[in-house]
Amino acid sequence: MKWGKNIENIAKGKSPGKCPYCGSENTDYNCTIVIPEKRLGHMMIWCNDCMRGYHISRMEVPEGLKTDKEIPQGLKY
Numbered sequence: 001m002k003w004g005k006n007i008e009n010i011a012k013g014k015s016p017g018k019c020p021y022c023g024s025e026n027t028d029y030n031c032t033i034v035i036p037e038k039r040l041g042h043m044m045i046w047c048n049d050c051m052r053g054y055h056i057s058r059m060e061v062p063e064g065l066k067t068d069k070e071i072p073q074g075l076k077y
């Protein structure tokens, strides 16, 4: 899975790091919490340069992760 390293970085509370497609550091992510009592939700990771994105459809969102970042339009999966 191409974004595996990035997800690891996010889970450690760091920035996502290099885009697996173009190598840009201009990457970002956002978590959406759907069930607050269980902190269950989903996450989107993307690259602002090549606009590649990855969606994790179901996960437990750790404390401290970004949940207010706007997801850009036109991401490619």
Ligand SMILES: [Zn+2]
Residues within 6 Å of the ligand: 019, 020, 021, 022, 023, 024, 047, 048, 049, 050, 051, 052
């Ligand atoms: Zn990229």
